Amino acid sequence: MARQPDGPPPPPTVQKLRLRYTKRGPLRFASHRDLARALERALRRAQVPMAFSAGFSPHPKISYVGAAPTGAASEAEYLEIGVTRPCDPDAVRAALDAALPPGIDVVDCVAAREGTGGLAERIDASVWRLELPGVEPAELGSAVAAFLARDVVTVERRTKSGLKDVDARAAVAAATVGGEVGCAILTVVVRQVTPAVRPDDVVAALAAVADLRPPSPPRAVREAQGRLDDTGTVADPLGPDRLASTHCQGEHATV
């Protein structure tokens, strides 16, 4: 039998909190591991009563959902934490936000509502906004039309184990073009499939189908995540929990 530390087991999770946070400004260059480290430290500084796993090296109970890639900004990253005493979600939001560096901003926090399902199941698509400085909207428009006309657009992605082929087309549910002279903006709704299709892959696909080569690296921002509905929009993944908060909450503990 595996050895266990002496003493009582750690206190159990009594409440789950779901948070939306951002990756703005220069912090878009943070990797998921960087963010996870920053969040764990901030939770300690904010004195959130985190639940920990048992064992010799206890870990705080945090689950991350679909992290944005390094270099991509986001307005809609999600995670869930377990706490050992009931907390006021607004107080946790404010305390955690204050403990995080500017750019990682906690913009929403709700208590998970029993019986409404897991957070991960409520997210299957992302809305990405890509700014392409130096590209004209018309130029982008025709490239996007050519891209959408295809069934499959294979692009190469560099991974740790070498180059890998990825189909960038099938995952794209919708694409619209906007922007102004000198900076086109592409808004794409991308299904979260395996292997994941990233903003970079979509840009590479535009190069493949229409030889669109932006003079400087595009800036990508994830604007939303959620379940893709028939109208092509994504639903707020915290919605089902938010419904619950109108009628519940016994004691509130300060953080």
Next chain:
Amino acid sequence: MPTTVQISSRGEGERAGVYPGRVMTGETLYPRLEPLLAQVQKPIQYVGGELNAQVKPWEDVPVHWALMYPDAYEVGLPNQGLMILYEVLNERPDALAERTYAVWPDLAALMREAGVGQFTVDSHRAVADFDLLGVSFATELGYTNLLEALDLAGVPIHAVDRDETHPVVVAGGHAAFNPEPVADFVDCAVLGDGEQAVGDITDVVKAWKEQGRPGGRVELLARLARVDGVYVPRFYAVSYGPDGTIASVARTRDDVPARVGKRTVMDLDEWPYPKTPLVPLAESVHERMSVEIFRGCTRGCRFCQAGMITRPVRERTITGIGSMVDQGLKATGYQEVGLLSLSSADHSEIGQLAKELADRYEGSNTGLSLPSTRVDAFNVTLANELSRNGRRSGLTFAPEGGSERIRRVINKTVSKEDLVRTVTTAYANGWTQVKLYFMCGLPTETDEDVLEIAELATEVIRAGREASGRKDIRCTVSIGGFVPKPHTPFQWAAQASAETIDHRLRVLRQAINADRRIGRSIGMRYHDGKPGVIEGLLSRGDRRVGRVIERVWRDGGKFDGWSEHFSYDRWTAAAAEELAPFGVDLDWFTTRERTEHEVLPWDHLDSGLDKEWLWEDWQEALNEEEVSDCRWTPCYDCGVCPTNGTEIQIGPTGRSLLPLTVVGG
């Protein structure tokens, strides 16, 4: 089309010529850097924004410091020295300090292409815009990175080519106790503790600027040379004798000191820095905060430059340590605190401190650790205390020498029996991995001394298995090649050649693997002897070695502390070519034993140690005689206290940790 606007009298026009498009000093380079960051590895290291980072408005202060650690961000960010100076300077109303680190080659290439200069991570300001560039050299292997950073910044690499529009390049850190190899590239070097010295330097620069920069750069440097602890190499002329040794070092102006002494902060409790340690988003080499519990060491290990140049011992009090730990944890959210010093178990209140800290943080998932490495049973007791709430995995001891004989030579005396007993106690107390640090290539060392490491490790595993009743215990033997350092009794010693080191490591590995039943529980970590030879050249080199550094950098050398970037062949080729005109070579600087009265390149730099005492200690080493610790035994006249007007500062204070104030209700 960019228009050049003259904002102040600082010669922006000239620098705008280096990097077109820049108009005013202190302007952020970020908009032009950002597109480059999307194309490089680990871009997070270049964006700043760390927790507890500070950004002050440029125009609000007269004196601007860029502080550099000349290695990658992940290595440089946790550096305590730089973090301390960053806070000390930013607390001043008349100064700001921002940090800069070595840029990896992928970004450096893009920066050169796009005309973006070396930048600070805090506000992405151009390093060229600052009044001072302070560079902390923990190791000499950062020298090529200094040249790369200066060049990327658009600052002339040779100090003589700079004018008053360029930053004053200030070297600090332990390597600054012999800055001669970089004398052509730095404007000054600070010897000793920096806390007070940076304030004095700031005062001088501020006054000179306010007066309208009288006398230009030379006058500024002359004023700096009169600051206690500041050495300005250009005001000292070196001449060489026919045998290649230094004939004399003479000052070229009467208004600078003949010998430059070191700075010593006497009351550490008055300098409780860092108060709010920087916490990076990126991964760094130390995922913990550190509190320095004392500075200096009087153990007298003869190989240890840090122990020699940081004397005397100055303890922080138990109450001072307690409040720094508390404040630091709150400010950072770190889960682990290291109680830092050169020999932490020697703190006069360490037992009480360990117990009270362990009590205070019980149940909070906060780890405490001692990087202490002295081999005795008390260290195991302390480690047990500090780890009583957590996991017992690895414990580290540093016997340094394989045989009792060589341990007498280096003055790190511990008997084989004591060593085995101590390590066995650790296994019996639930520690499963013990790491033992050794050096190879020590003065008077033979193959037999090194082979005893294998016997020791074998003995440790045998006894440990018996004491713990477990088969899965491990012992890792970690071996570094010894590099003789200035201001130590071994400064005269012949360094072992790379071939000698490699041969001894080879026979040791064979000996460890001879009995597989034991050998499989023993790990061996080591590096080949080549980087040590170059470190030796840079450590004990003189001004002639500067040409070698420059040549290596021009040939593409940088990040010499990284095995994937270090090229021994590039260094040996550059050394052969650049040193030949002087009639000396790589071996002359490394494997040659020095004689008693040879003028050493750092003799005019005063660490407080008496050269005669160092020589006597060197002779005693050769006779295998030990010297005791002056903390507990009478003074043996190393010279530091009378030279500096200091004395050891130790407890016990008889106090306890102060109760914490309750936060948040």
